[in-house]
Amino acid sequence: MSDKVEKTEREGRRNFLKGIALGSAALGGGLVTPDLMLGSNGQAQAATSDEMVKMAFVQIQPHTVSSAWSVGLEEVLSTQQNIDYKQLDGQNKVEVQVSLIDTLINEGTKVIFLQPIDSVAVGPSIKKARRRGVAVITLNIDASEEHAAHVEMNHYYGAMDIAKEMGKRMGGKGKVAILNAPPGIIIRDQRTNGFVDGMKKYYPDIQIAADQVADWSRKKAQDVLSNILTAQPDITGVYGVNDSMALGAVDVAKQKQILDKMVIFGNDGETAALESIERGELTGTQFTDVYQQGRFAAAAASVFVSGGVTAKDFKKQAKLLMPYTIATAENVASIQPAQRW
Structure with a gap:
């Protein structure tokens, strides 16, 4: 596929899904607005126009799955005008991933999307995030320490x-x-x-x-x-x-x-x-449409932030299983190019 065609498909997918993503967030409690931020005490507070809500995705290591998640995350988060999003590489090392999470917490990040390398080893960092009001959303691999939400393939x-x-x-x-x-x-x-x-x-x-x-x-x-x-x-x-x-x-x-x-x-x-x-x-x-998996996680994060919901507010971890198709020669053509990753 040429770069031009790929770019056109990506832009088309993004424009088409803006309404869906924004509608999903609105159903959950409204969109992120430019005048809402979370303070260091985990409470909602007014923000000036130049303040940004920090969100980050900490992956295990570069892979087609995590790259597609990040595309889906960014498609939704880029529609919000006050979200600063980045993707970070855990280098397939627990100590690197833990260090990145701790740094993000100290930097005032409000939502961390996480693909845990070790479900237990990241527990203390997730616990620290919760104490600081930081919402952690895991993708595909759950963590032993309870957090805001988990979105996984079925x-x-x-x-x-x-x-x-x-x-x-x-x-x-x-x-x-x-x-x-x-x-x-x-x-x-x-x-x-x-x-x-x-x-x-x-x-x-x-x-x-x-x-x-x-x-x-x-x-x-x-x-x-x-x-x-x-x-x-x-x-x-x-x-x-x-x-x-x-x-x-x-x-x-x-x-x-x-x-x-x-x-x-x-x-x-x-x-x-x-x-x-x-x-x-x-x-x-x-x-599984993993672009959509990223979008769902991003929509949830947007709702948390816009509603002033922090990790301290969650009584129980939420979980979402993604829809799937058993693809064979008989139905593979129904999976559209924009869904493929």
Whole structure:
């Protein structure tokens, strides 16, 4: 896609969604107005026209998912004239992410969007933010310390639906290998448990014959699946807990010339996965519009600030599960270019 076309689509998406985003915020309690700020004591106070509300997104590390979240966040926040938004890189290091959060709190940031590297390790920083009235909104990976809100892909139930569709395409029988993420990440457990429970529920005759870690990596998935198939050549189904690992499985199946005998599903809905489905390679994936996920989080943040709501006001953490589509060759064309990330 050319830069000009991509820019036109991005601007079109932004203009089209301004009304939706602003309407969502209005439903929640009105828009951010240029004369509202939160004081250091966490209370609403008048602001002069040149004062800005600081918001920031602290990601784990650069990735297509977090980049798309940030686009969605910025599309909404840029419509507010007094919000200063930035995206920061946690460098996949807990200590870096904790340091960034603490710095943002000290700088007077009012909302922190967070993709935690370690759900427990960031707890003390989230607790500090709450004491200072800073609203923390987590994306996809929840934190053990309660905070304002959590917006996530529908990991568990989406994985159940992947199992249902995958089992149907396998004819209700056969062996499946899971290419998994490292232990200790909550979405790994949700996506694995949902898939396993889905197979038990819908297709109990399908055996999960292997479940091995491939580190979210396409290259690692190639190596892992090659070894699995050497030991168990009768495996005909592969579930990659993310699209990168599923695409690694596609690479192996093509190399071994067994793609027509394999049913391979991923999870996330990256553009590369959707294009692979359109080429007749990857069987399917769970697609989530992560631009929209960012927009929802930003709309909530705008409502918090405009309503003078701080982290001290929350009695219980809110949670939002995103809608999803199990994308296959039959319906992938319905996912519009502006939705793809």
